[in-house]
Amino acid sequence: MTLRSLSPADAHIRQCAGALLIDIRAAHERALGMALDAYGVAREVLERDPRAHLPETSIEVLLICQTGWRSAQCAQALLARGYRNVGTVEGGTEAWERAGLPMHAARIDADFAERYSRHLRLPEVGLDGQKKLQAARVLVVGAGGLGAPAAFYLAAAGIGTLRMADDDVVERSNLQRQILHTDARIGMPKVESAALALVALNPRVNVESVCERVTSANVERLLDGVDVVLDGGDNFPVRYLLNDACVALGKPLVYGAVHRFEGQVSVFDAGRMRGGAPCYRCLFPEPPPPEAAPNCSEAGVLGVLPGVIGMLQATEVIKLVLGIGEPLRGRLLQFDALAMRFRETRLTADPQCPVCAPDCAFPGYVDYAASCAEGTG
Known part of the structure; x- marks a missing residue:
């Protein structure tokens, strides 16, 4: 024919x-x-x-x-x-x-179609998935080593609202790894510097800058209305507070940590899956003493390492928002930069966990700032 x-x-x-x-x-x-x-x-x-x-x-x-x-x-x-x-x-x-x-x-408008064209071509994302990303609200705690690369890629991917919480200012020593900041913005609050970089990358993203340290007094306010929480901090008081709040409020927590040449990532989702997924306390029931947990300013960190871990965290956030793939629930992914190796450890929910055990009443928040080493990444 x-x-x-x-x-x-x-x-x-x-x-x-x-x-x-x-x-x-x-x-x-x-x-x-x-x-x-x-x-x-x-x-x-x-x-x-x-x-x-x-x-x-x-x-x-x-x-x-x-x-x-x-x-x-x-x-x-x-x-x-x-x-x-x-x-x-x-x-x-x-x-x-x-x-x-x-x-x-x-x-949709032409900017949306062109900006996200590579996502739109993925059947696992497509137009509906990109609209989910646009509607999503993500809390990024820490605008430093982990929060900077994670937020950068989340903004590029089209997360509609990024709430950035950090009470620190940009220092010259940050620039070796905290890619949102520049030499010209030394002395500026990190959340303000981060907002400038993120909106310059993607004007469609809404950045909510919160220049506050996370405490038991404000943690629930910071989590209000968000879909996923990304832990980009570098201190145990914040880590435990975020874990406990995410369990209490039913939010998934994307955890990341770096030390010298090693990093780790996991997803703690016990708030939505009581007994079926562990929380951070199932892995580390109590904070270590200060001398056992030096922060980056004391122990040092390879500049590119937070970028690797932060991007893995951003990947997990995107998967959680889209509901695709297999999140790192019940798995701790560990990375050794010197050996260039990843290894995975299986994690299980602790039936005696004081925070996430299925029949456990929420014990309330505890501020560990007085007993834990603190830092900004």
Whole structure:
């Protein structure tokens, strides 16, 4: 059979006469606007199983894409499968729109489509997933070594709201690893410096800057309304407070820590999975004494190491928001930068845990600041 190529005007006449107009672009392309009453199905889906969408081989089918090239290729594939009445729209949707023919209004804007185009092409993300990211609210505690790379990638990925909490200011010693900050912003509050960098990267992100240290007095306020909490701090008082609050309020906590040349990552989700997933206290029931837990300023840290761990944390946040993949629940991922090795340790919920045991009443918050070493990463 010979492939028919129709002008947009002629294709519209045939559509009004009963021909089936199929837009074979990807979902995110169709969301930018498509011909009125066109049936949307991606080219690869249509070619894989045309009978699921076109049970009758005699039906008149008109294919439209963006410019006409993909529709011509798809039409040839349909002709080869026995469809006898297939045509394409010359110039595609661009020509259809130029001709002033009726179209569905765009559901996303061009900036959204271009900025997130690589996500939109992933079936596991797609348009619906990207909208989930846009609607998500994530608390990043710490705008330092871990919080900086994690927030940078979360903003780039399209997380709609990032609440950044840190009471520290930018120092020159931070710049070796805290990539959100610059030499010109030394002395500026870290959350303000972070907001400048994140909005410059992605103006679509809403950054809520909270220049406060996390305490038992403000932890629930900081967690209010967020979907996921990312622990980017470098001190045990904050770590235990975040864990306890996430259990009490049913929030997933993405944990990360670095020391010299080693780092670790996990997801603690006991608040939503009592008895089925461990919390941080199941792994470390009590904080260590100060002399056993030196912070980065005392022990040092390889500059690139927080970047590795922070990006792993950002990956876990994105997976949790999208509901895809296998989060690090019940697993502690450990990284040795000198050996360039990862190893994994299985974690189980402690049935006697004073915070997350299934029948345990919440014991309240304890501030450990007086007994733990503290730092900013």
